[in-house]
Structure formats: structure tokens, C-alpha cells
Amino acid sequence: MQALRHTWALTVSRMRLAMRNRAFLFFSLIMPLAFLFGYAELFRRFGPDAMPYLLAMVLALTVMGSFWGLSVQLVTFREQGILRRFRVTPVGSSAMLGSSLISNYILTLPTVAIEFYISRSLFHMASLGNVLSVFILVTLGTVTFASLGLIVASVTNTMQETQIINQIIWFVFLFISGATIPFPMLPKMVQQVAVYLPATYLVSGLQRAMIDHANLLDLGSYLASLGGCALIAFIISAQLFRWEPETKVPRRAKLWALAAVIPFLLLGAWENFNGDLRRHAVRNLQLIREPYSMERIEH
Amino acid sequence: MLSEAAIEVSNLTKRYGDVEALRGVSFSVNEGEVFGLLGPNGAGKTSTVEILEGLRVPDGGSVSVCGLDPQKSGSEFKYAIGAALQATALPDKMRVQEALDLFGGFYPRRRGTQELLKRFGLEEKRRAFYSQLSGGQKQRLALAMALVNDPRVVFLDEPTAGLDPQVRREIYDIIVELKKEKKTILLTTHYIEEAEKLCDRVAIVDHGKVIALGTPRELKERSGAVTRIAVRMAKPETNGALSKLEGVTECRVEAEDYLLYSTRVPRTIVALVKHLEEQNNELVSLEISTPSLEDIFLDLTGRRLRD
Numbered sequence: 001m002q003a004l005r006h007t008w009a010l011t012v013s014r015m016r017l018a019m020r021n022r023a024f025l026f027f028s029l030i031m032p033l034a035f036l037f038g039y040a041e042l043f044r045r046f047g048p049d050a051m052p053y054l055l056a057m058v059l060a061l062t063v064m065g066s067f068w069g070l071s072v073q074l075v076t077f078r079e080q081g082i083l084r085r086f087r088v089t090p091v092g093s094s095a096m097l098g099s100s101l102i103s104n105y106i107l108t109l110p111t112v113a114i115e116f117y118i119s120r121s122l123f124h125m126a127s128l129g130n131v132l133s134v135f136i137l138v139t140l141g142t143v144t145f146a147s148l149g150l151i152v153a154s155v156t157n158t159m160q161e162t163q164i165i166n167q168i169i170w171f172v173f174l175f176i177s178g179a180t181i182p183f184p185m186l187p188k189m190v191q192q193v194a195v196y197l198p199a200t201y202l203v204s205g206l207q208r209a210m211i212d213h214a215n216l217l218d219l220g221s222y223l224a225s226l227g228g229c230a231l232i233a234f235i236i237s238a239q240l241f242r243w244e245p246e247t248k249v250p251r252r253a254k255l256w257a258l259a260a261v262i263p264f265l266l267l268g269a270w271e272n273f274n275g276d277l278r279r280h281a282v283r284n285l286q287l288i289r290e291p292y293s294m295e296r297i298e299h
Numbered sequence: 300m301l302s303e304a305a306i307e308v309s310n311l312t313k314r315y316g317d318v319e320a321l322r323g324v325s326f327s328v329n330e331g332e333v334f335g336l337l338g339p340n341g342a343g344k345t346s347t348v349e350i351l352e353g354l355r356v357p358d359g360g361s362v363s364v365c366g367l368d369p370q371k372s373g374s375e376f377k378y379a380i381g382a383a384l385q386a387t388a389l390p391d392k393m394r395v396q397e398a399l400d401l402f403g404g405f406y407p408r409r410r411g412t413q414e415l416l417k418r419f420g421l422e423e424k425r426r427a428f429y430s431q432l433s434g435g436q437k438q439r440l441a442l443a444m445a446l447v448n449d450p451r452v453v454f455l456d457e458p459t460a461g462l463d464p465q466v467r468r469e470i471y472d473i474i475v476e477l478k479k480e481k482k483t484i485l486l487t488t489h490y491i492e493e494a495e496k497l498c499d500r501v502a503i504v505d506h507g508k509v510i511a512l513g514t515p516r517e518l519k520e521r522s523g524a525v526t527r528i529a530v531r532m533a534k535p536e537t538n539g540a541l542s543k544l545e546g547v548t549e550c551r552v553e554a555e556d557y558l559l560y561s562t563r564v565p566r567t568i569v570a571l572v573k574h575l576e577e578q579n580n581e582l583v584s585l586e587i588s589t590p591s592l593e594d595i596f597l598d599l600t601g602r603r604l605r606d
Contacts, residue, residue, distance in 0.1 A: 006404075006405055091405055
């Protein structure tokens with residue numbers, strides 16, 4: 001009960017701080033909207049029919065932004081000795097970490113709503129897709145990516161290190177998950193690697209929910225692996241959490257951090273053998289491509 | 300009334316790699332006492348305080364605060380203490396009032412934000428961001444935050460380090476106020492003046508050990524440091540009789556003043572007056588400077604505090 005109260009108090013405070021941070025506002029609101037307008041302009045000739053496909057990509061980008069979000073704030077807190085001040089209070093590490101996830105999630109929702117609103121009113125998107133599926137995917141995705149961010153925040157020692165590692169992982173997520181370059185257009189070998197990434201399932205899941213109105217059952221394996229990853233990543237980040245900048249992370253702990261990818265190793269292996277992610281991705285891509293060029297991709 | 304020890308430290312050791320930061324530190328602080336840890340940088344003051352705050356784990360020895368073990372007692376311990384840490388900050392974009400509200404909210408028993416703002420002279424700054432505060436204002440906020448849960452024991456680690464003299468005096472006034480409230484305060488400092496003004500008892504720490512402990516007065520009396528008596532007389536003295544007065548260890552002439560160094564000040568003064576009467580001489584001025592803790596530190600270690 002007390003831990004919940006502390007978590008909530010920290011959540012409110014950290015949301016307030018995030019709203020006052022220009023970089024956070026840029027990455028969590030302005031950048032995804034810029035992508036939305038950019039995509040809509042780029043694929044204008046396909047009209048409103050392409051919007052579910054495009055919006056799914058933008059939603060995925062928005063959700064994946066949680067990877068940066070408040071986890072990075074935590075590194076700054078640690079570096080500046082802010083965390084140690086919290087440590088002499090009754091606040092526990094779970095409240096600290098929990099507030100990172102919750103505040104991130106609450107701040108993501110308005111952006112998602114704005115993206116839907118613009119797609120609908122400005123770009124005349126015909127349907128909202130399966131709203132429940134989208135909502136659950138956004139929720140699990142935000143928690144997953146924010147937890148992964150927390151792990152990076154825990155295993156790195158300085159802000160600089162955090163940013164370098166985050167950039168590398170972020171670019172991988174960005175370019176081979178289908179959030180920017182459509183999955184079927186990636187080289188076959190890259191596709192085989194991409195199915196091991198949580199980001200790929202998020203993008204694919206969102207596209208299926210938006211375009212095919214896929215329900216929770218249809219998306220079962222995606223949801224299970226995103227949920228599993230979120231849970232494992234959160235537990236690991238709690239294990240790795242450090243209040244003090246001088247406490248170094250033991251090397252064994254860094255290996256531990258890799259356990260967060262287990263659900264995706266399993267799902268990726270399965271997907272490579274008998275999955276249907278690629279088939280769905282190819283079919284959905286038709287929304288933004290001429291039929292004749294599709295033949296080349298399918299073969 | 301029997302006063303129970305609020306803080307108990309016994310044979311504390313701590314090492315960081317090859318460096319032995321604490322080599323068997325022991326002392327105890329009574330309830331309601333202001334206790335100072337005085338020593339140069341790197342003496343082990345902050346390590347001791349951070350172990351007491353539960354921020355560091357000792358390698359050996361034991362500590363208890365209000366009868367609780369900082370490492371094992373959880374929330375009960377956190378409720379009992381308040382702290383102004385040395386290397387700490389708040390988020391730049393956090394407002395003063397928000398900080399007090401947030402931290403106060405972590406405790407079941409708390410002082411009102413308005414009361415604290417008023418008491419620490421931060422009312423006008425309530426809406427200011429942390430980054431907009433001056434050094435003195437940040438320190439006042441740190442003190443206010445240390446009291447937000449109305450703790451029994453307050454730790455102040457170098458509360459005036461880096462502040463200019465006027466701001467430092469403001470902080471002294473605040474600590475004197477706290478003393479009136481009968482809070483138990485453990486204070487670290489390398490300012491002699493601070494320890495002398497504020498502390499009931501002082502432990503002088505050097506190289507991870509307590510090298511002297513007592514009230515500032517006791518420490519002065521116990522040390523070999525001598526009191527200086529500067530005397531100016533109507534007629535100059537030539538026969539060297541002053542250096543033979545009772546208690547005088549050394550006599551020097553500086554301009555018109557005779558500087559008498561004495562280990563037994565009252566007797567030296569009585570003897571001086573007698574001597575002047577005998578010589579039909581007259582006393583123009585007399586100034587006594589007692590040894591400071593600085594002198595005592597120098598006497599104990601052969602080094603100055605700020606070296």
C-alpha cells in the first residue's frame with residue numbers, strides 16, 4: 001500500500017518533469033507526428049486506404065520511443081546524485097522503477113490519441129481497426145520498451161555510454177523492424193534476424209490490428225512474447241538497479257541483462273520455421289504498393 | 300533523566316580498494332546533542348555519516364541510530380532520520396514547493412510545506428525551479444528537506460561547504476534553532492568556527508580515526524596548545540621579568556605589545572598584575588586569545604586543517 005503511494009507520487013512528479021523537458025516533448029510528441037505527416041505525404045496517391053498501414057508504423061515508432069523516455073532520466077538522476085537523496089527516504093527501488101514505466105505509459109497515451117485523431121480527421125482514415133488489440137499492443141509495447149531502456153540505464157555507467165548503446169539498439173529497432181522500411185522489402189537475411197526483435201512483433205501486430213482488425217486471440221503469440229519480455233525485463237532491471245553512480249555493474253549482471261531477449265529467441269526461432277509474420281506483412285504492404293511490384297516481393 | 304545514546308558507533312572500518320577510509324572509528328551521540336565530526340577532507344567524516352545514513356555498508360564494526368541498524372531496519376529507520384547529503388541535487392526543473400511536497404509525502408508523519416518554506420526563508424522562492432536557486436537557497440532547501448519528516452536524528456554533511464561567509468552564518472542560525480528543538484544532530488565540517496559555534500561535543504577525525512573527543516572547551520584545555528595574552532603597558536619593560544611570571548612558557552615583543560604564551564592563564568594574570576604594581580607600571584590594554592580548535596588540530600597532527 002505504502003509502496004503504491006510512493007510509486008504514484010513519484011509518477012506524478014516525473015511526468016511533471018518530463019513535460020518541462022523539451023527533448024522529451026520532441027521525441028515523444030513532435031517526432032512521431034512529423035513521421036505521420038511525412039508518411040501521409042509520401043504515400044498520398046494511395047489515399048485514405050493506406051492510412052491504417054501508415055498509422056501502424058507511426059504508432060510503433062511512438063511506442064518504441066519509450067525505450068528512450070524516462071529511463072534516460074533515471075541515468076541523469078543517478079549521475080547527479082539525485083537518486084541518493086531518494087535513497088535516504090522510505091522510497092524503494094521498485095517504486096523508482098515502477099514510476100518510470102507508469103509515467104512513460106501515461107505520457108504515451110495522449111500522443112497515440114492525437115495520432116488517431118489526425119489520421120481520422122485530416123487523412124480520412126476509414127476505420128480505427130481493432131481498438132482493443134491496438135490498446136493492448138500499445139500498453140505491452142510501452143512497458144516492454146521502457147523496461148529494456150531501464151536495463152540499458154542500469155548496465156551503463158554514464159549518460160554518454162547510455163546514449164551510445166541506446167543509439168545502436170534504437171537504429172536496429174528503427175530500420176529492421178518494419179517501422180520505417182516495410183518488412184517485406186528487407187533482404188531475406190535481415191528478415192531472418194528481424195524476427196528475433198520485439199520491435200518487429202510490435203509493428204506487425206499493430207499492422208494486423210489496424211488493417212485486418214486482428215483480435216487478441218489472433219495476436220496471441222505476439223502479445224505473449226511482448227508481455228513475457230516486459231515482465232522479464234522489469235525483473236532484471238530491478239535486479240540491476242543502482243542508486244549510486246560509483247557502484248559499478250558486475251560483468252555477470254550484464255550477461256543477465258541478455259535474458260530479456262529469451263522470449264524473442266523462442267518466438268524468432270519458431271517464426272523462422274513456420275511463422276506467418278512475413279505472409280501477413282507482404283499482404284498488408286499491398287496497401288501502399290502497386291499490385292505489379294508486389295509480385296517481385298512475393299517471390 | 301537518563302539520556303540514551305541516539306547514535307552509537309563502535310570500531311567502524313571501511314576500505315575502498317587499497318584505501319583504508321575508516322580504521323576503527325568509535326563514538327556515541329546523546330539524544331538532543333549536536334555532535335561534530337571535524338577533520339580535513341578525506342579524513343573519513345563522510346564515510347562515517349553515509350554508513351549511519353544507510354547509504355554505505357561498513358566492512359567491520361557496528362552502528363546503531365535510535366537503536367536501529369541502518370542496513371536492516373527498513374522504513375522504521377528511514378522515518379527516524381533526516382539528512383542533508385554532501386554530493387546531492389534535485390532535478391533542475393523541480394520547483395521548491397514540489398520538492399517539499401514530494402518528499403514530505405513519503406512519510407506518515409510530516410511537517411507542513413508552508414511551515415518549512417516560511418521557516419527556511421523560501422516563501423518567495425516556492426515557485427522557483429531548483430536550477431534557479433543560489434547556493435545558499437539550495438542549502439536551505441536541503442535543510443528543510445532533512446526536516447520534512449520531523450526526524451529524531453538529523454545528519455548534516457558539510458552543510459556550509461562552498462558557501463560565502465554571510466550565507467554560512469544564516470545556516471548557523473538555522474542549526475542553532477534546531478538545537479533548541481532538542482533534535483539530535485550529527486554534523487561534519489572542516490570549518491573550526493562551525494564546530495566551535497554549534498557543537499556540544501566534537502570528535503576530531505584524521506586518517507580514518509578519532510584522534511580527540513570532547514566538548515570544544517575540554518579539547519582546548521586538554522591540548523598542549525597555549526593561550527596568548529597580549530599586554531600593553533605605560534612604561535616599557537626591559538629586564539625580562541615577564542617571561543618568568545607563573546605559567547608563562549614564552550614571551551615575545553611585537554611592536555608595543557608583549558605577547559605572553561601561558562598554559563595557566565588565571566595565575567599568569569594575577570602574577571602580571573602584582574608585577575605591574577611592584578614596578579609602579581600601568582596596564583594600558585590586555586587581550587586574551589584562547590587556542591582555537593585549529594590550534595588543537597595543529598597540535599595533535601602537526602598539520603593545518605585545510606591542508
